Amino acid sequence: MHLRAPWAVHVIGAGLAVSVLAGCSEGTSPQEAAPTASPSTASPSAPTASVAPLAPGEVRIAGEVDKPYTLTLGDLRSRPQVSVRVEYTSAKGRQKHTYQGVLLHDVLKDAQPRFDTSRKNGQLRGIVAATGGGDYRAVFGWAELDPGFARSRVLLAVSEDGKPFEAAEGPRLVVPQDTRGGRYVSELNQLWVGTVDPLVDGTPGSARAGG
Numbered sequence: 001m002h003l004r005a006p007w008a009v010h011v012i013g014a015g016l017a018v019s020v021l022a023g024c025s026e027g028t029s030p031q032e033a034a035p036t037a038s039p040s041t042a043s044p045s046a047p048t049a050s051v052a053p054l055a056p057g058e059v060r061i062a063g064e065v066d067k068p069y070t071l072t073l074g075d076l077r078s079r080p081q082v083s084v085r086v087e088y089t090s091a092k093g094r095q096k097h098t099y100q101g102v103l104l105h106d107v108l109k110d111a112q113p114r115f116d117t118s119r120k121n122g123q124l125r126g127i128v129a130a131t132g133g134g135d136y137r138a139v140f141g142w143a144e145l146d147p148g149f150a151r152s153r154v155l156l157a158v159s160e161d162g163k164p165f166e167a168a169e170g171p172r173l174v175v176p177q178d179t180r181g182g183r184y185v186s187e188l189n190q191l192w193v194g195t196v197d198p199l200v201d202g203t204p205g206s207a208r209a210g211g
Contacts, residue, residue, distance in 0.1 A: 054189050057167030059156070063129075063192040065111040073170055076102050076158050084153055086174060090181035099174045101157035104128075104191075105145045113142075113193045124149070125195040130173050133187030138173070140183070152177045156188065 054060060057073040079102045087096050108128065116122040126142030143149040155174040158165055165171060173185040197203055 055167070057165075057170060059171060059188055059191060061108065061111045061191045061193070064114045064194045066114060067110070067112045069111060071107070073158055073165065073167060076107075076156055076171055077164075079106075081158075082153060082155060084155060084174065084176050086176045088179055088181045088184070090184075095181060097160050098162070099155055099157040099172070100159045100162075101155040101171065101174065104154040104156055104173070105147060107156055108145065108191060108193055111193065115142075115195065116197075125197055127194055127196055129190075129192040129194075130183075130185045130188060131190040131192070132173070132185035133189070136185060138183040138185050144177075150177075 054070070055072075058070055059072075060068070060070045062068040081100050082103055083098060083100045085096075085098050087094070089095070113123070113126060115126055119125070123142050123146065128140045128142065128145065129137055130140070131137045140154070144152055145154050153176055155176075156171045157174045158171055160172070169187065171188050173183065173188050175183045178184075
């Protein structure tokens with residue numbers, strides 16, 4: 001009996017296997033059988049943080065700041081205004097305009113950038129990326145904007161030559177010290193503040209222009 005039992009088990013197992021195979025051949029074909037879930041569909045992906053879409057004329061201030069916020073053309077117009085006369089060269093030739101708006105430094109300062117105050121002049125490690133229509137982007141060093149280090153008056157302009165910008169047009173970044181208009185970012189929608197440390201030192205984190 002002890003010698004015949006294993007053979008009986010094998011016979012039964014073989015019979016079950018034949019039955020299963022027969023059922024598959026008589027039922028659905030391999031193409032019709034339910035597909036096996038791939039790793040990407042078997043388990044849900046990790047949730048990602050959603051960013052609210054911006055309406056025309058809105059600007060998001062984000063990055064390495066304690067108080068990220070979004071402002072509108074109306075918000076900018078309600079702040080103290082500064083006027084600058086500029087001359088620069090663009091693809092359309094020589095330009096001369098008078099712009100009115102708010103100092104960029106004041107807008108960024110309200111977001112409270114997280115500069116390392118334990119380092120001497122830690123804010124000089126700061127950078128600002130301005131993004132406009134068509135994902136156009138220009139970068140500034142913090143010292144270019146800080147009145148404690150530079151005499152520049154970079155503006156978030158709300159009007160040009162007395163004509164207010166429509167929501168689809170503005171605000172516009174105006175850089176009086178530049179001789180070319182490459183950093184005059186139109187349809188401005190994002191200002192990202194960070195530091196060069198992650199790039200230079202290879203420290204954890206990345207200097208992304210997303211928020």
